Amino acid sequence: QAGNVELGELVKKDKVVVFMKGTPAQPMCGFSNAVVQILRMHGVDEYASYNVLEDQDLRQGVKSFSNWPTIPQVFFNGEFVGGCDILLQMHQNGDLVEELQKLGIRS
Amino acid sequence: MAITAEHIREKLTAEIGAVHVEVEDTSPNRCAASFKVLVVSPQFEGKTLLQRHRMVNSCLAEELKEIHAFEQKTLTREQWEKQNAQ
Numbered sequence: 429q430a431g432n433v434e435l436g437e438l439v440k441k442d443k444v445v446v447f448m449k450g451t452p453a454q455p456m457c458g459f460s461n462a463v464v465q466i467l468r469m470h471g472v473d474e475y476a477s478y479n480v481l482e483d484q485d486l487r488q489g490v491k492s493f494s495n496w497p498t499i500p501q502v503f504f505n506g507e508f509v510g511g512c513d514i515l516l517q518m519h520q521n522g523d524l525v526e527e528l529q530k531l532g533i534r535s
Numbered sequence: 536m537a538i539t540a541e542h543i544r545e546k547l548t549a550e551i552g553a554v555h556v557e558v559e560d561t562s563p564n565r566c567a568a569s570f571k572v573l574v575v576s577p578q579f580e581g582k583t584l585l586q587r588h589r590m591v592n593s594c595l596a597e598e599l600k601e602i603h604a605f606e607q608k609t610l611t612r613e614q615w616e617k618q619n620a621q
Contacts, residue, residue: 497600
């Protein structure tokens with residue numbers, strides 16, 4: 429379970445961490461793109477993103493670490509928030525603004 | 536294993552007490568088995584969005600291994616009625 433320890437460190441290193449397919453500049457999947465667009469809409473420019481397409485161990489590792497079967501995955505302050513559907517619903521119901529405020533990010 | 540919309544509906548109804556399930560097979564838009572579901576269940580009451588999605592994910596854990604893309608919306612009966620009233 430060394431991988432889980434490393435991932436535990438990784439998700440705490442930055443306030444906002446995204447595991448996605450592709451990069452924010454070039455998302456390779458519509459769901460990953462949706463997460464990038466939502467963050468952009470809220471003025472979240474500085475976040476850590478990891479491309480799971482470049483690393484199969486990471487792709488599997490993050491799924492078992494968060495016990496979540498799909499990519500993208502979003503973490504705030506080291507805590508798993510959810511995937512694209514959850515982020516989209518938080519954006520629509522206003523929860524996302526609140527959560528970002530807790531991180532000191534004004535959207 | 537071929538996953539069908541009907542199979543997903545039956546499983547969600549049986550295992551998490553869904554009273555209403557809408558399954559859209561979005562596979563034609565993508566390169567592999569893909570689904571979009573709306574699940575209404577009284578069991579979502581008092582649960583956070585993340586907990587609800589985890590319930591759906593674990594109910595369909597086996598199927599999700601085969602599914603390429605999966606979208607979900609989880610509502611309580613009350614939220615569902617409110618949405619329909621709009």
